[in-house]
Amino acid sequence: MSSTTVGTARYDAIVIGAGHNGLIAAAYLARAGKKVLVLERREIVGGAAVTEEIFPGYKFTEFSYVVSLLRPEIIRDLELPRHGLKILPLPSTVTPLANGDYLAGWDDHDQTRREIYRHSPRDAEAADEYSRVMARAAKAIKPVIGLVPPDPSSLSLRDLRGLLRLGAYARSLSDKELYRIAKLVTQSSADLLNEWFEFDPLKGTKSASGIIGTFLGPHSPGTAYVLLHHYMGEIDGAFRAWGFAKNGTGGVTAAIASSARALGVEIRTNAAVKQVIVRNGRAAGVALENGDEFEARVVMSAADPKRTFLGFVEAKHFPDEFTQAIRAFRVRGSSGKVNIALSELPDFTCLPGPGPLHRGAISISPSMEYIERAYDEAKYGQFSKRPYIDMVIPSMIDRDMAPPGQHVMSCFVQYAPYDIEGGWDDAKRDAFGETVISTIEQYAPNIRRAIVGMQVITPKDIERIAGITGGNIFHGELLLHQLFFLRPAPQWADFRTPLPGYYFGASGAHPGGGVMGAAGKLAAHEVLKDWK
Amino acid sequence: MSLLELKRTPFHERISRLSLPQNFRRWAGYITVGSYDLGLDREYWAIRNAAALIDVTPLMKYLIEGPDAARLLHRITTRDVLKMAVGQVYYTGWCDDEGKMLDDGTVSRLAEQRFRMTSAEPSLRWLAMNAVGMDVKVTEVTDQVAALSLQGPKARAILNRCCGKSLDSLKYFRLMENTLAGHAVTISRTGYTGDLGFEIWMDNADALAIWDALFVAGDDYGLAPCGILAMDMARVEAGLFMIEVDYNPANHAWIDGQKSTPYELGLDWAVSLDKEGYFVGRRALEREQREGPAWKLMGLEIAWEGMERIYAEVGLPPQIPAMAMRGSLPVTAGGQQVGYASTSSWSPVLKKYIALVHLQRPHYEPGTPLSMEITVEHHRRQAPGTVVKLPFYDPEWKKATPVADKPRKAKK
Numbered sequence: 056m057s058s059t060t061v062g063t064a065r066y067d068a069i070v071i072g073a074g075h076n077g078l079i080a081a082a083y084l085a086r087a088g089k090k091v092l093v094l095e096r097r098e099i100v101g102g103a104a105v106t107e108e109i110f111p112g113y114k115f116t117e118f119s120y121v122v123s124l125l126r127p128e129i130i131r132d133l134e135l136p137r138h139g140l141k142i143l144p145l146p147s148t149v150t151p152l153a154n155g156d157y158l159a160g161w162d163d164h165d166q167t168r169r170e171i172y173r174h175s176p177r178d179a180e181a182a183d184e185y186s187r188v189m190a191r192a193a194k195a196i197k198p199v200i201g202l203v204p205p206d207p208s209s210l211s212l213r214d215l216r217g218l219l220r221l222g223a224y225a226r227s228l229s230d231k232e233l234y235r236i237a238k239l240v241t242q243s244s245a246d247l248l249n250e251w252f253e254f255d256p257l258k259g260t261k262s263a264s265g266i267i268g269t270f271l272g273p274h275s276p277g278t279a280y281v282l283l284h285h286y287m288g289e290i291d292g293a294f295r296a297w298g299f300a301k302n303g304t305g306g307v308t309a310a311i312a313s314s315a316r317a318l319g320v321e322i323r324t325n326a327a328v329k330q331v332i333v334r335n336g337r338a339a340g341v342a343l344e345n346g347d348e349f350e351a352r353v354v355m356s357a358a359d360p361k362r363t364f365l366g367f368v369e370a371k372h373f374p375d376e377f378t379q380a381i382r383a384f385r386v387r388g389s390s391g392k393v394n395i396a397l398s399e400l401p402d403f404t405c406l407p408g409p410g411p412l413h414r415g416a417i418s419i420s421p422s423m424e425y426i427e428r429a430y431d432e433a434k435y436g437q438f439s440k441r442p443y444i445d446m447v448i449p450s451m452i453d454r455d456m457a458p459p460g461q462h463v464m465s466c467f468v469q470y471a472p473y474d475i476e477g478g479w480d481d482a483k484r485d486a487f488g489e490t491v492i493s494t495i496e497q498y499a500p501n502i503r504r505a506i507v508g509m510q511v512i513t514p515k516d517i518e519r520i521a522g523i524t525g526g527n528i529f530h531g532e533l534l535l536h537q538l539f540f541l542r543p544a545p546q547w548a549d550f551r552t553p554l555p556g557y558y559f560g561a562s563g564a565h566p567g568g569g570v571m572g573a574a575g576k577l578a579a580h581e582v583l584k585d586w587k
Numbered sequence: 588m589s590l591l592e593l594k595r596t597p598f599h600e601r602i603s604r605l606s607l608p609q610n611f612r613r614w615a616g617y618i619t620v621g622s623y624d625l626g627l628d629r630e631y632w633a634i635r636n637a638a639a640l641i642d643v644t645p646l647m648k649y650l651i652e653g654p655d656a657a658r659l660l661h662r663i664t665t666r667d668v669l670k671m672a673v674g675q676v677y678y679t680g681w682c683d684d685e686g687k688m689l690d691d692g693t694v695s696r697l698a699e700q701r702f703r704m705t706s707a708e709p710s711l712r713w714l715a716m717n718a719v720g721m722d723v724k725v726t727e728v729t730d731q732v733a734a735l736s737l738q739g740p741k742a743r744a745i746l747n748r749c750c751g752k753s754l755d756s757l758k759y760f761r762l763m764e765n766t767l768a769g770h771a772v773t774i775s776r777t778g779y780t781g782d783l784g785f786e787i788w789m790d791n792a793d794a795l796a797i798w799d800a801l802f803v804a805g806d807d808y809g810l811a812p813c814g815i816l817a818m819d820m821a822r823v824e825a826g827l828f829m830i831e832v833d834y835n836p837a838n839h840a841w842i843d844g845q846k847s848t849p850y851e852l853g854l855d856w857a858v859s860l861d862k863e864g865y866f867v868g869r870r871a872l873e874r875e876q877r878e879g880p881a882w883k884l885m886g887l888e889i890a891w892e893g894m895e896r897i898y899a900e901v902g903l904p905p906q907i908p909a910m911a912m913r914g915s916l917p918v919t920a921g922g923q924q925v926g927y928a929s930t931s932s933w934s935p936v937l938k939k940y941i942a943l944v945h946l947q948r949p950h951y952e953p954g955t956p957l958s959m960e961i962t963v964e965h966h967r968r969q970a971p972g973t974v975v976k977l978p979f980y981d982p983e984w985k986k987a988t989p990v991a992d993k994p995r996k997a998k999k
Contacts, residue, residue: 165616166591168709176727180712184838191841411590 074102076575077357106305116303147415272430388514388526433470529568597794637809686871687837768800781825826977
C-alpha cells in the first residue's frame with residue numbers, strides 16, 4: 056500500500072487497528088456520517104481474526120477460530136450477510152478418553168443425554184438442569200453486557216442513570232437468581248462442577264471453557280464466571296451455539312471491512328501507528344512509524360490496553376493513577392495455537408473412521424485434574440507437558456479451507472505461558488509443537504504421518520504477529536477484577552480515556568473478548584454521544 | 588446402527604413396517620410411530636369403537652424399592668402414597684417447593700416395598716435428591732421394560748383371549764400380574780385416551796411375541812395399531828393434558844409465568860393436603876388451596892353455529908384441522924384476552940371443535956361464554972364458545988367393572 060504524506064487530509068475519526076472491533080467501530084461511525092480512517096499495522100486486515108494461506112491451498116484461521124458471541128445486532132446493522140458473512144454450525148464436542156472410550160456432546164438434546172447417561176445416569180439429568188440454570192443466569196446477566204458500565208463512584212448524571220438502570224435490573228431478578236449469580240462470579244469452576252457432576256471427563260470438558268484465555272486453573276476462584284461468559288452466545292435463539300465462519304474468522308473481518316468500505320470508511324494497511332498526536336490537551340491525530348501524519352477530531356484505539364495507553368500516548372498525558380492501573384492490568388498470554396495441514400483426517404481410536412466427530416470440536420480434556428496439572432506446569436514457567444487442546448477441523452465444515460481430499464486442523468492449546476522460563480525461542484516453539492502432536496497422537500495415532508505442514512504459534516508469536524501485548528487472546532484476562540466497570544481501569548470503563556478525544560474500543564474494554572464486537576460498537580456510540 | 592440414530596423400542600421391527608406413511612415422531616429419545624394409516628380416522632375410531640395398540644415404551648420408568656420406598660413417593664408426589672394399597676395405581680403430579688408442577692405420571696404399588704413410577708421427564712436426579720437419608724433403591728428401567736397401551740371398548744375382551752387370568756375383575760387404576768401368550772406381564776387398567784384401556788408392562792425380550800399374540804387375539808375385534816397422533820386427539824377429548832404442550836415443567840421455565848400449579852391444571856383431586864407429614868411443595872399448595880388458583884385448565888366447546896357464521900362471511904363451510912393442534916390461541920371475553928388454548932382438536936365422536944384452555948379467574952366457571960381466536964382465510968376471527976368441565980368425553984365403560992363387552996352409550 057502506498058503511503059501518503061498527509062497533514063491536509065482531515066478525518067472525523069481515526070481508528071487504530073483493523074481487528075473486528077476497530078472495523079466495527081469505524082463502520083458504525085461512518086454509518087453516522089463521519090469520515091473515518093482505519094490504520095492497520097499489518098498488510099492485511101483482521102487483527103486476531105484472520106485467515107491466511109500459510110501453505111498453498113491450506114487456509115488457516117490463525118488465531119481466533121470460532122464464533123459464538125458476535126452480536127446479532129451488529130450483523131444486522133452492518134448488513135454482514137450481504138458482505139459474505141456465513142456462520143456455519145459447529146455441532147458437537149467429542150472428548151476422547153485414555154481408555155479408548157469417548158464422551159460426546161451432540162447438538163441434539165436427546166442424543167447428548169443418552170451419551171452422558173452411558174457414563175453416568177445421574178450426570179445426564181444434572182447436565183440438563185445445569186445447562187438450564189446456566190442459561191438462565193446468562194440471560195439474567197446478559198443485559199449488563201449491552202450497557203456502558205456506569206462508574207459506581209461517580210455522581211455524573213450519566214453514571215447515575217446507568218447505576219439506576221442496573222439497580223432496577225438487579226431488583227427484577229429473583230433472590231434465587233441473585234444468589235446464583237453472586238456464587239457464579241466468585242466460585243472456581245471446579246467447585247461449581249463438583250456440585251453438579253460425578254463423571255470426570257464431563258467435568259474436565261466443561262471446566263475447559265472456564266480457563267480459556269486466563270492464566271488460571273479449574274480450581275482458581277473466578278473461573279466459574281468464565282463458564283457463564285461462554286454461555287452468553289448460547290441463549291440467543293439465532294445464535295444458539297458455537298459456529299465456524301465461512302472462510303474462518305478472517306471471513307468475519309473481511310465481511311465487516313467490506314461493509315465498512317461500503318459505508319465510506321478508508322482502510323490503510325501497512326500503516327503502523329507510532330504515536331497519538333496531542334494538541335492543546337486533546338488527541339488530534341496520529342503519527343505513523345513511517346513518518347506520515349493524519350489529523351482527526353477523535354482517535355479511537357482498538358489495540359490492546361497496554362499499547363493503547365502505554366505505547367501510543369506519552370505518559371505525561373495521563374494521571375499516574377490511571378497509568379498504574381493499566382500497568383497492573385493482567386494480560387498474561389496462556390495459550391498457543393497449532394495449525395496443521397493434513398493429508399488425511401485424524402483417525403481417533405475411540406470412534407474410528409470419518410464420522411460426525413470430525414464436524415465438531417474435539418477436546419483433549421479427560422478430567423479437571425488433567426487440566427489443573429497442565430496449569431501447574433505453566434505456573435512455574437513451563438508449557439504443559441500434557442496440555443488442554445481444543446481441535447476443530449475447519450475443512451470438514453467449509454470445504455474451501457483445504458484442497459480436495461486434504462484437511463486443515465486448528466488446535467487451541469493451553470497452557471503456554473508468555474513468560475516461559477528462559478524466554479521463547481525456535482527450539483522451545485518446536486518442542487511445544489511436538490508436545491501437541493504427541494498428545495493428539497495418543498488418541499489419533501495417524502496424526503503424525505498425515506501432517507503436510509504445521510504452524511506453531513506461541514503467545515510471543517501472537518504478540519509479534521497480531522500485535523497483542525502479552526499474547527492474551529482476550530487482550531486481558533477475563534478476571535472478575537478486570538471486568539465490567541473495572542475494565543480496563545476503574546472510572547474509565549465507558550470507552551473514554553483521561554485524554555480528551557481519545558477513545559478505547561477493543562477486547563480489553565468492557566465487555567471483554569471473543570469475536571463479539573460489542574466493545575467496538577459501544578465505543579462508537581459513546582464517540583457519537585460526545586460529538587456535539 | 589449409526590452413531591446418532593435414535594433409540595428404537597423393542598417393537599420397532601413391527602411398527603416401522605406397519606406405518607404406511609412412514610410417519611415417525613420423536614418421543615423421549617426414541618423413534619415412534621406418528622400414524623400407521625394414511626389418515627387418522629381408522630386409528631382414532633379403533634380407540635373409540637374397537638381397540639387400538641399403542642407402543643408407549645418411551646415412557647420413563649423407575650423401580651423404587653426398599654423399606655422407605657413409600658415414604659419417598661409420599662414425599663415427592665401430591666398423593667397419599669402411605670395409604671396406597673398393593674395393586675393400586677395413582678395418577679399424580681409432582682411439584683417443586685413453590686408448588687409448581689415438575690412432571691406428572693403414574694405410581695404403581697407392585698408390592699409392599701416395591702413401586703414403579705412413570706414420568707415424561709428424566710426423574711432419577713429428583714428422586715435421588717429427595718431420597719437422602721432414606722433406605723430406598725431407585726433404578727431406571729426405561730430401556731429394559733417395554734410397554735404397550737391397549738385402548739378401546741374391546742380391550743378387555745382381547746386380553747381375556749390371550750391372558751392366563753381373566754381381566755374381568757380388574758378395576759380402574761388397579762394392576763395385576765398375569766401372563767400373555769405364556770410370558771409374564773403386569774397389566775394395569777390405565778391409559779391416555781379416556782376409554783376402557785390397559786397398559787401392559789413386559790420384559791423387552793418378550794415384546795415381539797406379545798405384540799403378535801395381541802394381534803392374533805384382537806383380529807376379530809378390529810384391533811389396529813395406533814400412533815401417537817390419533818392418541819393425541821383422544822387425550823384431548825378425555826381432558827388429559829400433556830407436559831411441554833399444556834404446561835411447562837417448572838424447572839424448564841424461563842419466567843414464573845410459564846409455571847403451573849396442580850390446582851391451575853385441575854388436579855385438585857390429586858392433591859392430598861390431608862396426608863401425613865411434609866411433601867415437596869406442601870406449604871405453597873396449602874396457600875394456593877386457601878386462596879384459590881389464579882388460573883384454571885378447563886374445556887372450551889366452540890359453537891358450531893358460530894363457526895358456520897364466521898366461515899360463511901367468506902363463503903366457506905367451517906374448516907377444522909383433522910388432528911390435535913398445539914399452537915397457542917388467545918381466548919377472550921368481550922374482546923379482552925382472559926386466557927389461551929394450548930391444544931385444540933376436532934372431536935370425531937362428539938362432532939365438536941374442542942380446546943384445552945387456561946383461563947384466568949373468574950372466567951373459568953363452567954357455562955361462561957368466551958371466544959377463541961381462529962384464523963379464517965388469513966384473518967383473525969373470534970369463534971364463540973362455552974367453558975365446560977373436563978373431560979369432554981367420558982364413556983361409562985371407562986371405569987365400569989365388569990362391563991358388558993358391547994359398549995353402551997356415552998354419558999355425554
